[in-house]
Amino acid sequence: MGWVRAPAPPMAFNSFEYGLFLWSVYVLFWTLSRQRSLRHSFLLVASYWFYAQADWRFLGLLAISSVVDYAAGLGVERNRENGDPRGAKRWLALSLVANLGMLGWFKYFGFFTAEIGALLTSLGFAPSTPVLEIALPVGISFYTFQTLSYTLDIYAGRMKPIRSLLDFSLYVSFFPQLVAGPIVRARDFLPQLESPPAFRSEQLASGLFQILRGLAKKLLIADVLGLYLVDRAFENADSMGELGALGLLVATYGYALQLYGDFAGYSDIAIGSARCLGFELPKNFDAPFKAKSLEDFWSRWHISMSSWFMDYVYIQMGGSRGSWWKASRNVLVAWGLVGLWHGAAWTFVLWGLYHGAWLIIVRAVRKLLPGGAFPDRLPFRLAGGLFTFHVVAFSMVLFRCPDMDTFWTACRQVVDWSRPLPELPWQIWAAIGVGYVTHLWPGDLAESLERRYVACHPVVQGAILAAGIVVFFLLAPPGTAPFIYFQF
Template sequence: MLFNSWAFLWFFIVVWGLYLVLDHRRQNILLLIASYFFYGSWDWRFTSLLAGSTLLDYVCGLMIQGSASPRSRRLWLACSIAGNLGILGFFKYYNFFASSVCDLLSAFGFQVQTWTLHIVLPVGISFYTFQTMSYTLDIYRGKMSPTRNFLDFALYVAFFPQLVAGPIERACNLLPQIQSRRRLDPEQVKEGIFLVGWGLFQKIMIADRLGPVVQSVFGNPDGAGTIEVLLSFYAFYIQIYCDFSGYSDIARGLAKMMGFELMLNFRMPFLADRVSDFWSRWHISLTTWVHNYLFISL
């Protein structure tokens, strides 16, 4: 169910209409059910993986907090990281490594049977994997306490506006918004509608229209001139930016219409004057995650 589809429009109208008339607790239950329905619309098998990842980090978070010894805390953190990266690595890279090993063995004269599997990559698995790992890492570092409300944590992981395309939200930002009562005002709703409209414009009117133009050149580079190839590279950059930024703006707008504030994910990267400045403006939630959980640790 794509954001720019009629199916999603009717889905959100129904969910938003119900959301406006429910109290806080029932709003969270509605959003959790809607999030799993939204994710299941891609493939219902994905929901069991999402639920399993949620349960893993919910338990690991509680065990990290409740463990008295540093060794036990490290063990539960390792369980969380290994479980999450193991699932992510299997779905994203198993076939690549399996085929590479088979090719290597064949090059040495071994007769091997192909070990690849028909694996469907779950939509958004990278986003919610990084999101749940940040939760257990923050608990381990003492930056937050785990929530004991499983439904609240499940909604944090599965919140449908940002589930499949980000931004990657830290628990210390999104969980308090889930746990507290949200107040909607007309100005906030108008801002949300504007963001959704602007995101759809980027996606439909720019990214989707540039796609065939770029593909016509990249698909037949020998038949294109130097200027055409150069322009197609710029067009490809604009296409990728508008596609990704458009989805992020739609996510922020949908969340804002329900009283949530998601982080800004793109901040006009084309205005950057150096490489480091570009990466501080492009996919901000991912670069922030890498900085906080990889660079600082190293």
């Protein structure tokens, strides 16, 4: 029985309606750019309207989260100034309870009650646990973490609270990053609201290029692989059982690329949209499959989330200080929580613990090496990259499997080399080939293309934009596939 219903899909970044929405917001925003309150009010209304397209009933949660943390920020600061650390702690507790309470109720309550019920039943009791089917508010995992980071930063003295509720509400609900990140820190975003935005043609061109780049990743790579390969392979234990080792390998490589294309594509469009409006959002992906180690991978993949857990959970628990056991415990707790953040299911928790366990193992091995590190030579770098990629790709099997039954079937497939490779259309091979080649291209291919695009005359930029959209529309699978990460 499902206890959390997937959120209603928001206005997709890869839809025509979003294109129209962004264009309209752009024109009005820059028309109002000289009047601060009007400009920010307009962006706030546009962001709330954008959110309401998914489910207007959850606008209240967004507003509550904004108001509570706005007040908590001021409360923490006032008590700190008055020399009352206990009062500051109380305000911090309010923020934690409100945000984690909302997250816990909507995302985890049903899961834990069902698990406790199952446990009691297995022990011979007949519990009457409530069975709730709660719709998950879209983006709740992202915006609650944003607001929490604000209060925690103020508590830690890393920033001052903001006086304007309007500005703070805009920070929480800014539409490009509202639904699926990047998880923006208040200290990075709020200063951008202080001064009037200065329009720069290069910034707009760069934003448009980011949007095109994101659309290419989403439509040409992620959607093709998702529809024609991954969704079929990972549908259930039966479909998984037909793959064999070779099929599983291709499906896993495909899924790794799909997940990257989908999420990095989303992030690119988010960053590009914000850039068109004169705002800079933090980079969320940095060619993660080029990583030479697992730590390196997590500094390149979903950077805003991994750095959040690093700063606010792992380091707060003591980080790598203390004994090996203590440091390992901290790693496992932090990664267990990373897994749980992704969803209320044991597969996600296992996925997080798996990464934590590998980080511990790699660190332990490294300690045994002379100089405490692997030699910085090409064969070692290549081996490290391949090893890291396969550790990560295997974890994605766990991430993607709909249930543990499918996952155990996948594990059995690893040793079944008797089956031939399933027949696949050439378009899948093309998507995998193009995806990995452009990703692993030496240097930053996208950056050099972006430089060339920005250098073009605006008319050429507009023509390339339109031609790109037409080509992507023609080559993408029919229909609008929702982004994977909006459900988290």
